[in-house]
Amino acid sequence: MDSIEYEKRTITRGALKYTGKAKQVYTTDDPDILWVHYLDQATALNGKVKETISGKGELNSAISQLLFNYLTGNNIKNHYLHSISKTDELITSLDILPIEVVTRNYASGHFVSKFAATPMQKLTPIVQEFYYKSDALDDPFINDSQILALNYATNDELTKLRAESTIINRHLIDLFRQANIQLIDFKLEFGRTKNGDILLADELSPDNMRLVDIATGNSLDKDVFRKHSGDVTVGYQEVLTRLQQII
Template structure:
């Protein structure tokens, strides 16, 4: 991608060097040291990146869904990194130091939880389950408990308390909005980062790439499981989610 500039909040923001390329996004520095330029790619992956395909327009769908959900959470008092969109696939976010831990919230049984504990899929979990994973593609994002995370220096006990509390608040709000549009939020992954002053805020993205979403009437998957299980074109489900969110949040 070539260098590009946009006018944002009264200043010119220029995309600079590539900092990081993940499975679905590219992250660029900008001329403002407090702002990062994020680009959503059309790539979709499974098995922690071992299987890859291109789906034209998928990046734009994820970006629009994520932006809607971040805006919704901000309106409910959740502090996060999203600042605004600059194109269908690109957005500006606050620069944070990502905590190398993923918090998975499970409202229903699915995925590894089913195979690990030998339970039926899509059974409601009371109370909801929170799991911690070490964010490492090389190690396939292994499960990690609190004491391991603290001992290895990834987070303090207070950090984890803050992260879990934020995840609970986000879960309550996301479950509510998805229930409103007749979708079950089965489980999903959240990431968090620290601002320069040390404050921990929500980061990364909120999209069907990192959520399991089921239509309440049909039970049909509206997320990346469609790709994982070779059920067809995942963009159809993503577009459905976007349409429902836009109608509800407009």
């Protein structure tokens, strides 16, 4: 499919803008709208490990659309516009900030190895971290003064990122709890509209969240792929099925 009706007009897919770890992004004939295609691809170590996994793109797209719609219903502004197919969607074109915002509710992953924290230790208060988006540099940690000095964001924007991430965390914790899933940590990305407004961007899926089944303690996220502990799509499908039952 190369075009779709959206808001009483036809949007036509244009040239490939870029290919990311798990998505392709295309221009459209509307400069304010992009066309996203989710790939059947899983990566680890900032893309150094890559594998094709059948059906993963469809699962990521479905979960992400559900979560963006859920957040839209809770007054969180984001880039998601419209579903095109099981793997494609329209989004608002943004100037993406080169900053990843990581929110940690429990100790896991690099937080455990860096600080010798007890795995799954509840973190009070929650931990928020900024990372510079660069696969070549392995997404290094970056602090406020470094961000400001490098002009990656303004002080007001950093305040906005923290506040939005905190609110999103509360909403997602509540939603996943209803699905009997524990939200361990997650990564968010944001971008600027042409008017300078900050919107939530990228995707919302088990690719950028750690999710644990409350009943079994099993991982339902990309850690299954990272640790080679099973079929990653099994957990993704479980997340999708549970969300569909409550949203």
